[in-house]
Amino acid sequence: MELSNREGQEVPQVTFKQRRNGQLVDVESKDIFANRTVVVFALPGAYTPTCSSTHLPRYNELADKLFANGVDEIVCLSVNDPFVMEAWGEHQEASNLTLIADGNGEFTEGMGMLVDKSDLGFGRRSWRYSMLVKNGRIEKMFIEPEKPGDPFEVSDADTMLDHLNPSAGRPSFATVFSKPGCPYCARAKQMLVDHHIAYEDISIGNRDITTRSVRAMTGNATVPQVWIDGKHIGGAEEVAAHFGEKAPV
Structure with a gap:
């Protein structure tokens, strides 16, 4: 060849x-x-x-x-x-x-x-x-x-x-575990959008992804749970702190 x-x-x-x-x-x-x-x-x-x-x-x-x-x-x-x-x-x-x-x-x-x-x-x-x-x-x-x-x-x-471009950066990417209708989940996802970070949204509550899955990975069953570039950030308050913003109420 x-x-x-x-x-x-x-x-x-x-x-x-x-x-x-x-x-x-x-x-x-x-x-x-x-x-x-x-x-x-x-x-x-x-x-x-x-x-x-x-x-x-x-x-x-x-x-x-x-x-x-x-x-x-x-x-x-x-x-x-x-x-x-x-x-x-x-x-x-x-x-x-x-x-x-x-x-x-x-x-x-x-x-x-x-x-x-x-x-x-x-x-x-x-x-x-x-x-x-x-x-x-x-x-x-x-x-x-x-x-x-x-x-x-x-x-x-x-x-x-x-x-x-040798100096080109790489885009960040996030994964969000959330539930439909959760206002804190919506706020966390909006913060990701505001900071131009693409994310994958995984809805929990079905037989494949449950709150037990989230607890096993994070020790916490609440949502949202957010990972950015492979690092577990946490819920909406932790995401706000990550970006230096006021915590959602």
Whole structure:
């Protein structure tokens, strides 16, 4: 296997078959890349573990930072058919990304990244890589090392963001355990919004997440219970103190 770095070259000109609004449509390379700055990350297959758990979600999470540093679009590309890519996107956190099906592998082959993964039952698929493309010309490529298996070391979103802006910060993220109708929960979530912190809201009271779950994790069964960047902050009063605000009444 010989993977070539194509920095300075033009991206391949191909026609992608894509699903848009329930229809198959043609999307040309020039429609994606001409007069624009595009980040592409390519992966071996939809629904595969690393792609679903790490590669795609982190690009979606860092999308706003990438956009703020001059990127117009973030494309996830895989040698899958458009139906698979559409379905995968619906089951992923991919609202900030454009998923492109390179069904025939033409773009991937033109990039010199089409590899034989028959040992995994995949047939010919894309090697994992990422690239920064400006007006159709490849400015930077991060190609995973030629090792057995599916290495994932350099094509990640953080590496791309560091290339664009080494001093770029990372967005904070929060998880909130709450109950519907709880005014303190609403106040805690509003404080997160006011401080531009995205959050996941987990409603307790069903058979999967209960007050006992919250007590086991925090020693306290009251809500809300808030974590920011992996650190347990506590309830609404503790969130207010975290942000230096007056405690809610």
